[in-house]
Amino acid sequence: MQNFNELNYFLTLAQAGSFVKAGQLLGISSSALSHSMKNLETRLNLRLFNRTTRNVSLTEAGQQLFEQLLPLYQAINYEVDALNDFLNTPSGLIRINAPAVAAEAVLYPKLKSILSQYPKIRLEIVVDNRWVDIVKEGFDMGVRLGNDVAKEMIAVPISVPLRMALVASPDYLATHGTPKTLDDLYQHSLIGVRISAGHGSEMQWEFKYKKELITFEPKSQLSINNHLRLQAVLDGLGIAWIAHMSVADTIQSGQLVELLPEYAMTYDPLYLYYPSRRGHSNVFKLIVDALKVKAA
Structure with missing residues (x-):
């Protein structure tokens, strides 16, 4: 099993060309680096560097080892950097x-x-x-x-805060009239929603007039528990009680009309x-x- 620290030291020294510079890059003393390279050469039974008092150069064996190891270490560093990207990139x-x-x-x-x-x-x-x-x-x-x-x-x-709204299409109101009171809703086609699938109860509509809470039990001709309820209102099938934030754009554009806004309920x-x-x-x-x- 190779000592990968020594191989990394070898590559750094080969590129730096100086024990002092390589030691600074690696954060170790030049003497410790020299000792590590002697251990590597002893283990391989090969001289890897030509040493002078000022710098070092690769031997033929050292050059061959350098050319073989460098791309492998570069690939390892690339993969480690990719892990950092994984940590930094939300996924x-x-x-x-x-x-x-x-x-x-x-x-x-x-x-x-x-x-x-x-x-x-x-x-x-x-x-x-x-x-x-x-x-x-x-x-x-x-x-x-x-x-x-x-x-x-x-x-x-x-x-x-979640404000509710009673809404209908202009076409529906032109055909069926506009309710003036909450009791008038009983005379209209209503589009409701069931709390759960199967035989779940239909959701009550709640209104507030001054400080009085008013509960209304719709007898809906159509019940839908998703966005198609809004589409049914736009198609003129009846009146629905929907969160104002869901219909604000269609009210502003005139596609829907808000009814009895003075009774609008606002939740948390x-x-x-x-x-x-x-x-x-x-x-x-x-x-x-x-x-x-x-x-x-």
């Missing part, structure tokens, strides 16, 4: 569990540029409107409304939550920093 998988509104209105808009910038990052967003145990189900992060999470979790706000912001503050990868930290609400 790896992050799994996030989030409700539809968070995935569509916050996670995707904020994270899409990261995927373009860092192609080695893999992101898996699982849309689920239920409350799940992210640790048990193998997620790195979760998103929920409000910061009421388990004590061992870290909670980070990722949105402004959406929060990203995850266990512990320790041992997170640079990818994890990059995702958290991209999602959190920046100070004004």
Whole structure:
């Protein structure tokens, strides 16, 4: 088994041409370097250097060894540098569990540029409107409304307070009329969402007038628990209760009309939550920093 330190010393000395200069590069004394080279020559039973009082030069054997070793050591250094690139370049998988509104209105808009910038990052967003145990189900992060999470979790706000909006298309309102009160909603086609698959209950709509909380139980003609609910409203199929951040652009463009805004309910912001503050990868930290609400 070769002494790789001695071989490295040999290459450095061959390039520097001086025990003093090579010793400075290696961080050892010139006498220690000279002793190491004598050990190498003794083991190989070959003289590798011609020595003078001021400098050294390679013998024929030394030149052959130098030409054979140099590309191999350069390749090793390249591979070690590649490992540094791996550490410095964000890469790896992050799994996030989030409700539809968070995935569509916050996670995707904020994270899409990261995927373009860092192609080695893999992101898996699982849309689920239920409350799940992210640790048990193998997620790195979760998103929920409000910061009421388990004590061992870290909670980070990722949105402004969540204001809700009743919306319909101009075409729908032209055909069916515009509701003037919440009770008028019972006379309209409603587009709702079920909390879970199968026989899960339909999500109640909540409104607030002055300080009074009003709960409305929709009898929806159509229930969809993903982004197609917004498409159904745009297609004129009925009225939906949707997070304002999801429909702000379509309201501004006139594609949708907000109804009864005086009853609009506002909830706490959406929060990203995850266990512990320790041992997170640079990818994890990059995702958290991209999602959190920046100070004004």
